[in-house]
Amino acid sequence: MKQEGFFFRTFHLYYDGFRSMTLGKTLWLIILIKVFIIFAVLKLFFFPNHIHQNAPPGEEDDFVAKELIDRATPSHY
Amino acid sequence: MQDTLLTIDPSIIDWSRAQFALTAIYHWLFVPLTLGLAVIMGIMETCYYRTQNPFWKDAAKFWQKLFGINFAMGIATGIILEFEFGTNWSNYSWFVGDIFGAPLAIEGIVAFFMESTFVAVMFFGWQKVSAGFHLASTWLTGLGATLSAWWILVANAWMQNPVGCEFNPDTMRNEMVSFSDVALSPFAIDKFCHTVISAWIIGAVFTVAVSSWYLLKRRETQLALQSIKIGSIVGLIASIGAALSGHQSAFRIAQVQPMKLAAMEALYNGGTDQSLTGIALVNPFVQPDYQNDAEPPMRIAAPFALSILATNDPHGYVPGINDILNGYTRPDGTVELSADEKIQRGKLAIQTLAEYRQAKKAGADEATLQPQLDILKANMPYFGYGYIRDKSELVPYIPVNFYAFRIMVGVGSLLILFFAVVLFFIYKKDITTPRWLHLSAIIMVPLSYIASESGWLVAEFGRQPWTIQDMLPTWAAVSNIHSSSIMFTFFIFLILFTTMLAVEINILLKQIKKGPEYSS
Structure with a gap:
């Protein structure tokens, strides 16, 4: 029952959510590529x-x- | 003419402006759909919460999925604008960063914490949290996005109407003296209302269009019918709201940026009892000869309407471009200085600033510096005019403002009619049969985006030459960097954003074709 605390439930909300994503995985990949281009390429060099x-x-x-x-x-x- | 008078390579200004415009226009393709769909999915989930009918849950999930795709594509596209401030517009950034930075920082914090928290609950929490908490999270996701928009629009409104600040000649920065004046300026409130309501229209049009496509394909009929109903009610209310808030915005612009209103109207010479131009022949490629022409050719106008729009009085006085350049007296007796007088006072402000800083460096005491500070303070409202070489520089490019305003208002009026017709078919006829109406709904998607972007064209082209109204023209605000580097990143952005838009449209269309996933 100790595992039913707020932080545990919050962790599992995100953990289970990310694990069960389908379309979300593609969207996250796009977000990560985009953020990489914006911060690691554009901001750094341009x-x-x-x-x-x-x-x-x-x-x-x-x-x-x-x-x-x-x-x-x-x-x- | 203008270019030869500039103290900086004009191609730097042109490319910096083009790059900012490109980034802002693309960013604004993503934002309004996020704000608009947030309302639609919130209403759908509220229906589910109240009825416990699983259909509404499936419908809410479907629209949330489309919201999520658009949300993911739009994330961080606005950050690039902030990069541009630091690189291309560094004088601007330093000059007003203390004020401009505050709302942007609040926006970043609100966006990160509120949206990331509640978006996660909305997408991951269907089986994890109570129905009430989930519903609250869905609405709070939309509220978070709307609050983000609020702070961005506060920042934008401050550039159009700089209030709550004081210039510090020691730091060369404008410092905030009243947060509430900045955050709650009437200009910001009007801008927020008009912009967010117009975003709801985009969400409503998108919902009706997707649903109409299902009706054309004779599938997902129940989802389509219920969605069209919600979308068209939201759309009609928002369209009427946009017209009313647009009137309020025009009223505010008339007080704060009369030149913008005069450019929107191609009003060369003003007066009382002014009529509103419906259409006129304004050459789109040439700045009109506003000094010699009485009005644009073939002008058809609504009597008294411009006076009502600008002053809420059919007999109200509205200054034209020449009145603003030559100076005029308002009905309340206050005198608006001519451009020449403002230019003289602006030059005096800049010259005094130079002398003050020189004297301060030489170790002058406060008593010696005080008169200079007084002169600077008295003339600071005209600081930007000190950069104006020819008063024609104060007139924005009239054709863009004139036509963009008419496209926005024209499509906005068409949208009111469109949503009214859709609702008529829903309640009095059969919305499932008229193919012309379904096709019209699909055509309304690009039209509503064009109207929305046109609104921004009016807002931003109309305030030229100012980056900050009366304070800083573009050629003083821009960084002295190589135009080739700005040109290069312009095309990088063009490719990046076009790719993202293509990817988004592709994923959206796939999900729309796939349709909702029914739980039973």
């Missing part, structure tokens, strides 16, 4: 944080200030 890459740590505000002020300065163009 979407760096532009400010962190170009501004010294702690001087991000100066970097953005320069960007925003320069783009409004007539001499810039």
